[in-house]
C-alpha cells in the first residue's frame with residue numbers, strides 16, 4: 036500500500052494538480068456538512084472534470100485502500116458528506132450544467148452539481164415544474180438530493196426526489212460506469228435498481244448524470260397562513276384536512292418558538308405570541324384551487340384558527356415559503372448549538388408525536404423548537420442547546436433516545452428525509468429487522484467489496 | 496468585540512450553507528474556504544488553535560469583500576461583519592508583533608487616512624496631474640504600455656478629482672428661527688476629494704428642506720478604512736475626533752457614504768470599553784442617518800419639475816447589507832416626478848469596489864463589475880444611482896469597459912438636479 040502522500044501524487048496524475056486540494060485551510064473547510072457536532076478532516080479534496088477521472092480515482096482507491104467520500108454542497112443533515120478518516124473527498128458541485136430539457140418527453144438530463152433551485156427555475160422558464168423543494172434548495176445539489184432522497188414543502192401532494200428520478204449514470208465503487216433507467220415512462224425489465232440508487236447516501240456509486248421527470252406547471256395556486264393558540268388545534272386541523280380527502284400541495288407546521296425565530300429573521304409580520312402556525316398551499320386547476328382552499332379555510336376556522344392570511348400574489352406567497360424554509364437555521368439564533376431531528380410517523384399519529392416532543396422537552400428541561408412537514412407526518416424537533424454544557428448535552432442524548440423509542444412505538448421512522456449517515460446509525464439497528472440489515476449489508480458488500488465508498492455511513 | 500463574544504458568534508453559525516449562494520467570492524471560485532461558511536470555520540479553527548494565522552488564512556480573509564450579503568442571507572443572525580473585523584484585527588496585531596505590516600498599509604492607514612489634509616494634498620497633486628493635461632499626455636504618449644497591464648488599468652480606474660469644494664468657510668447654513676432640526680454633515684475622506692459635489696448637493700438639499708446644516712471644514716476620516724483593515728486603535732482615535740466635531744452641536748449626523756455610515760453606526764461598539772467616550776459614542780451611533788434614510792424618515796419637498804428619465808438603483812453593500820437599509824432609497828426615488836424607476840437585477844450583488852478591493856484584487860473585482868454592467872444593461876436605464884463613493888468610482892470605471900454607459904449619480908445629486916431644474920423653471924434636461 037502506498038502512503039497517503041504517494042496516493043495524492045497518483046491522484047495528481049489522474050487530474051490536474053490544481054484540482055487536488057490539500058492545504059490545511061481547504062481540509063478544514065471540507066471537514067463538515069450541515070450536521071451539528073460532527074467533523075473530520077480529509078486527506079485531500081479532488082475536483083474531477085470527467086467521468087473517466089472518477090473511474091480512475093475509484094480504481095486507485097481500491098488498489099491503495101483509501102476511502103472516498105462524494106460531496107455536493109455539504110448541506111446534508113446526517114453527516115453523509117463528512118469525510119471519514121484518511122479519505123479523499125470527491126467534490127461534485129462544479130458539475131453544474133443542465134444538459135437537456137426535453138419538452139416532448141417532459142424530462143431533463145442534469146449534472147449532479149446543479150443546484151435544485153437553479154433547475155426549478157430553468158424548468159419553469161419552459162413552462163414546466165420540478166416539485167421537490169427542500170428547505171436548502173437555493174444551494175443543495177441534485178446529486179445530494181438523489182443520494183438522500185430529499186423531500187420538501189411540496190412532498191404531500193407531489194412526493195419526494197425518488198418520484199422524479201427516471202435514470203442515473205453513475206460510477207460504481209470498482210470504477211465501472213453504469214447507466215440505469217431512461218425516458219420510458221414504464222419499464223419493468225429486471226430489478227428496480229432505481230429505488231436502490233435513490234437514497235444510497237453516497238455509498239453505492241457516484242452519480243455523474245441524472246435524468247429527471249418534469250410535470251406541467253399547475254395553472255393556479257393559493258397560499259395561506261393560519262394561526263392558532265395551541266399546538267393541538269393546528270395538529271387537529273392537519274388530521275381533519277386529510278380526513279376530508281383534501282391533499283394540498285403544502286401543509287407545514289411551526290410551533291411558537293420557531294415562529295418567533297422566523298419572524299426575527301424574515302420580518303413578515305407573524306404575530307410572535309401565536310401558539311402554532313400552518314402554512315398551506317393549494318395548486319392545480321383554478322376551480323379546484325378555489326374549492327379546495329374554501330374547504331380548508333372552513334376546517335381551519337372550525338379548529339379555532341385565530342387568523343387566516345391569504346397571500347395576495349406570487350411574491351407574497353414566495354416570501355411566506357422562503358420564511359418557512361429558513362425555519363431550521365433561524366432557530367439557531369437562540370442558543371449556540373442547534374440539533375435537529377427527523378422523526379416521522381403515520382399522519383394519524385401526528386398530534387401524538389407533537390405532544391410527545393412537548394412532554395419530553397419539559398421532562399429533560401430542554402429548549403425545543405418544533406416544525407416540519409405536517410402533512411407528511413414528518414417533524415423536525417430541534418433542541419436548542421450549548422455543546423459546551425456537558426450536563427445539558429447528556430439530557431439532550433436522553434431526550435432523543437426516548438423520542439425515537441416513542442416514534443418507533445407509534446409505527447414511525449427515525450428519518451423521513453435526511454438519511455441515516457453517521458448521525459442515526461445507532462437508531463437504524465433498532466428500527467430494522469435482522470434480515471433487512473443483512474440484505475443491505477450484502478448489497479454493499481457485493482458492490483463495494485473493499486468498502487472504499489463512503490464507508491461507515493448508514494451502518495458499520 | 497470581546498473574545499468570548501467573538502467565540503459565541505462563531506458558534507452561532509450552524510453551517511447550514513444558506514449564505515453560500517449570495518457570496519460573490521464563492522461564486523467566483525466555488526471553493527468552500529472562499530465562502531462565508533468556510534471563512535467562519537477557518538476563524539473558528541484559529542480560535543480553537545487547530546490552525547495558526549497562516550498565509551492561506553490571511554489570503555482567505557483578504558479575498559472577502561466584506562460586502563455582508565451573507566449577513567442578509569443568514570437566518571441564524573450571524574454577524575459576519577463583526578466577525579471579520581475582529582479576525583482582521585487579530586491578523587493586524589499578529590503582523591505587528593511579527594513586524595510584518597506591509598509598508599503600504601502602514602503608510603495608508605497610519606499616516607494618509609489619519610489626516611484629511613494629507614489626503615487632500617494627494618488629491619490636489621492628482622488634480623494638477625489630471626487638469627494640467629499631463630494625464631492626457633501620459634495616456635496618449637503610450638508611456639503606459641511600458642507598465643504591466645494592472646497598473647495601466649488602475650490608472651484608468653482613478654476618477655477625476657472634483658475641485659468644486661463645498662463652501663467650507665460657511666460652517667453653518669440655512670439657519671432660520673424655525674429650522675426643523677440642526678443636522679451635521681460628515682464630509683467623508685474619499686467623498687470630500689473625488690465627489691465634493693455630492694457633499695454640496697447634500698448640503699443644498701437639506702438646507703432647501705428647512706434644516707439648519709452644519710458642515711465643519713477639515714474633518715478627518717471616520718476610521719472605517721483603518722477599522723476594516725484591522726487597525727482598531729487608529730480607528731478609535733479617528734472616531735473620537737469625529738464625535739468631538741459634532742457632539743453637542745447638532746441633533747443628527749448625516750452621511751452620504753454608505754461605507755462610512757455603517758462604521759459610524761457602530762461607534763458604540765468600537766468605544767464601548769472607553770468609559771470617557773462610551774456615552775457620547777452611543778449618542779453618535781444612535782443619531783447617525785444615511786441621507787436617503789433621513790429623507791425617507793422625515794419626508795422632503797417634492798421637486799416641482801419632472802425629469803423624464805429611466806432610473807435604476809444599485810444597492811451599496813454597506814447600506815443594504817451592513818445597515819439593512821434596502822427600501823428607503825427606492826421609496827425616495829419613486830417619489831421623484833417624471834422618473835420611471837426600473838429595478839436592477841441582482842441589485843444587492845457587490846459591484847467589486849469594496850474599499851480598495853479593486854486595487855488589491857483587480858481581476859476578481861472586474862469579474863464582479865462586468866456582471867454588474869451586464870445587469871445594468873438589462874435595465875436600459877439612463878441613470879444609475881448609488882449612495883457610496885466606492886461604488887460610484889467602480890461603476891464609472893465600468894462605463895469605460897462597457898458599451899452600455901448609464902450616467903452614474905449619487906441619489907442626493909439626482910434630487911438636487913431636479914430642485915435646480917425647478918428653480919430654473921426649465922423643462923429640458
Ligand SMILES: Cc1cc2nc3c(=O)[nH]c(=O)nc-3n(C[C@H](O)[C@H](O)[C@H](O)COP(=O)(O)OP(=O)(O)OC[C@H]3O[C@@H](n4cnc5c(N)ncnc54)[C@H](O)[C@@H]3O)c2cc1C
Pocket residue numbers: 068069104105106107108109110111112114115116127147168169170171174175176177178179180181182183184185186187188236237238240241242243360363364452453489510511512513
Ligand atoms: C437549512 C436546511 C434545510 C433543509 N431542508 C431539507 C428539506 O426540507 N428536505 C430534505 O429532505 N432535506 C433538507 N435538508 C438536508 C439537505 O439539504 C439535503 O439532504 C440535500 O439533499 C443535501 O444536498 P447536498 O448537495 O448539500 O449534499 P451533501 O450534503 O454534499 O451530500 C449528501 C449526501 O449525498 C452524497 N452525494 C452528494 N453528491 C453525490 C453524487 N454526485 N453522487 C453520489 N453521492 C453524492 C454525499 O456523499 C452525502 O452522502 C436541509 C438542510 C439544511 C441545511
Ligand code: SF4
Pocket residue numbers: 364367507508509510511512513514515531532535565568569570571572573
Ligand atoms: S453564516 Fe448563517 S447562513 Fe451561513 S452557514 Fe452560518 S448559519 Fe448558515
Ligand code: SF4
Pocket residue numbers: 517518519520521529530531534558559560561562563564565566575
Ligand atoms: S462579506 Fe461578502 S464576500 Fe465576504 S463572505 Fe460575506 S458574502 Fe462573501
